[in-house]
Amino acid sequence: MIVPMKKAQIVVLKEDKEKVLKNLQKSAVMMLISSEEKEITADISFENETLKKVEESVKILNNYTEKKGLVREEFIVDYETFTSKNPRRLELLELTKEANQRISDLKAENESLKAEVSFYLPWKNLTIKLDEIDSPKLAKINLGFVPASKVDGALELISEYGGDFEVLYSQGSETAVIFSCYIDDEASLLKDLTNLGFSKVSLPKLPLTTSEIIDEKETKIKENLSEIEKLNQDLKDYSNEIKEILLLADKLESEKALKTAPVNETHSAVYLVGWVRSDQLDLLKKAVAKATPDYDLAIMDPEEGEVVPTALKNNKFVSAFEPITEMFSIPSINDVDPNPIMGFWYWLIFGMMMGDAGYGVVLAILMALLIKLTKPKGTTYKMFKMFYYGAFATIFWGIMFSSYFGYQLHKPILLNPQIDIMKYLVVSIIVGALHIISGFLVKAYGDFKDGRFVDAIFDNFAWVFFLMGIGLYFIPNEMVSKVGLALAITGVVLIVFTHGRKNKNIFAKLGGGLYSLYNSVNIFSDILSYSRILALSLSSAIIGMVMNTLAELFTQNPSVFGIIIAAVIYIIGHAFNLAMGLLSAYVHDSRLQYIEFFSKFYEGGGVQFKPLSMNLKHIDKIEKVEI
C-alpha cells in the first residue's frame, strides 16, 4: 500500500542546525525539499576530490585483494567507528597512490635499463675500458655492425687497407666487429665498408669496460625488481585495510548529503521543510527533540497540486515484486498501489511460463544461494527474492503439469502441455481474463476510495459484467450459461448507455457508448495476448523433452563414455533451457503486467520517497546508531 505523506516544517536555532540534521540523517525519516528556488552552494570540493582518490585506490587495491568469487562478507561497523576521524584512512589513500606510482616508475626505468643492456651486449667481449679505445695517435679504431652475409668481404677489405680487426659478437643477421686502420685511410675505408652495409656505432667514453657497465645495469634492474616486489607486498598489506577506505567513501557520501541538504537560514534560525511518512511522525519528533529542546515542529497535510513523494509499505512477498512496477513507473500518490495484486499475478504467470518442477527446485536453490553468498542490496536483492518466490510457483505448476526436468513422473493433475494444447490455451485465456477483470476491479476500488461511485460502477463494473458474462456463457451448464448471457447483456447495455454520459448531445452520448463498446476489440486482443503463456510454457517443455531424448540416445547401450556424454547433455541442455525460459518468463510476464494489466487502471508518474540518509554504498549496516 501507499503510505500517506505529511509535510513537516521544523524551525530550530542556527547553532543546533548540525545536530538536528545529523539526527534526521541517522533516523532517515524526512525527505527535505527546498522551499524556495535556491541553488545549494555548499562547498563539497574536498569530498568530491577525496572520493575520486578513493575510487583510484580501490581500483588499485582490488588487483591485490584475494578474489573470493561470488562470496561476499557482510560489512557491518558501529556508529562510533564510522564517524571517528581515523587519519589512517586518508594516509592509506596516499600510500596506495604513491606505491602504485613508484611501481610504474620502476617498471619504466627497468624497461630503459633493459634497452641499454641490449645496446651494450654485442660489445661485451671488449676487454678495455671504453675511454681507452681511441688512444693510439696514428691509428683509428672503429666499431660497428656488418650484415652477417658480408662479413668475409668486409674483413678482406680491412686487410687490404692494412688494418687489424676482430669479430666480437654475432647474432642473427648482424655481426659486431672492431677494426683499426691508419688515420689517413679511415675516410675511404669507411666509405667502402658502408657500401657493404656497415653501420658505425660509437660507444660513450666511459672509464669502464662494457661488461662492467652491463653488470651495473643488471644489478640496478635486480634492485628495482626487489623494490617492486616489496611495494607489491606493501600494497597487498594495504588491501587488507581496504574496508577503511570503503568506509571513508561512505562517510564522505553521508557528509556530502548533510552539506547539500536544502536548508533555509535566517541570521539566527534554521527552517527545514520536507516530507514524512505518516507512520513515522513519532520517529521524526524523537529525532528532533533529542537534538535540541528548542524547536518548533509543524505537521501538515499536503496541499492540492503539490508533488508528493511515494513510499510503499508492503509485506515481504509483495515488496519483492516492487521493482517490476518501479521499472514501469513509480506509483503516484493518487494511484492505488498495484503491487499486492500485480505481485500475485506476476508470481502465478511466471510459474506457468516456466512450468517445470525440476527447474523450480533448481531456481529456488540458485536464488537462495545467490542471496546468501553475495548479500545483494536494494533492487537486486528484491529481484533475486522475486525469482526465489517465482520458483515455488514454478514447482506448483510443474506438479500440475507433471513435468520434472521434462519427464512425466505421474499422471498430470491439470493437463499435459504437450498433448492438451487446446485445454492449456483455454486455461491461459481464463487466466488472462481474470487478470484483466482484476485490473478493472482495482480501478473500481480506486474510484470508490476517491468517491467517484458513478465512474466505479458504470466504467469498470460494466466491463467486469461483460467479461464475466461471456466467460460464464461458455460453461456447459444451462443455468450458468443463461446467467452469463444475462450478465453479458447487462454489461453491454451499461456500456452503450452510460459510457457516453460525459458528452452533451444525446447522439454524442449514444455514439460515445457505442465507441466504448467497440473498445471491447482491444480488450479481447489483450486477453488473447495471454496465449503467450501457452506458447512459452510449451516451448520450454518441448526443448526439455528434446534434451532428454538426445541424452537417452547415448544411454541405450550403457557404457561409461555414453553415460558421461548423456550427463553433459542433460546438464548443459537443461541449463540452457532454464536460462532461456527465465529470460522469456521475466520479459513476457513483465509485458503482460505493463501492457495488458496496467493499462486498465495504473497511471504512475510518482516520485520516490528518498529521505535524508547515510547514503551507504559499501557498508551493509551501521550498528549502535543512537539518536
Added chain:
Amino acid sequence: MITLILQESTSIFSNGVFIAILGAGLAVLLSGIGSAIGVQMGGRAAAGVLSEKPELFGKMIVLQALPGTQGIYGFIVAILVIMKLGLLGGGTVTPIDAIEGWKLFGACMPIAIVGLISAIIQAKTGVSAIHMTAKQPEASARAITMVALVETYAILALLASILLVQGL
C-alpha cells in the same frame, strides 16, 4: 529419360513425409536465419556500448538475446512435426499421403516466415533500445518491453503453427 525424371519428381512430391520434412526444415531454417541475423545486429550494437560501459553487460545481453527466440520457436514446430511423423528416437516412420504432407508443410509456414522477418525487425528495435539503454541505463526495463512487443507476432505465429500441427 525425361519420363524417368518426371516419374522421379512426382514420386518425391507425392511422398507426404518428404513434404512434411521440407516444411519442418524450412521452419528451422528461416526462423534460425532470422534469429542469427537479429542476434548479430544486437551483438554489434551491444559490443560498441560495452567498450565504453562494461558494467551494462547484464542489460545488454538481455536485449541482444531477445531476437534469438524466433529460432527456438521454429525449432519447436519442427520437433512437433518430427514427433508427428514418428521420426524422433529412431522409431518407424508413419507413411502419409501428399495431401497430409502439404498440410503439415502449410502448418510450418507461419513460424517460418514470421520468424524470419520478425526476428530481423525486432533486432532493429533492439538496436535502438540498446542505444537508449546506453544513455539511460535505468530505462532498460522500458527498452526491453518495447523490444518484446515485436515478439508478440512471432508468438502468435508459433501458436498458429503449433495448433495446426497438433490439430492435423
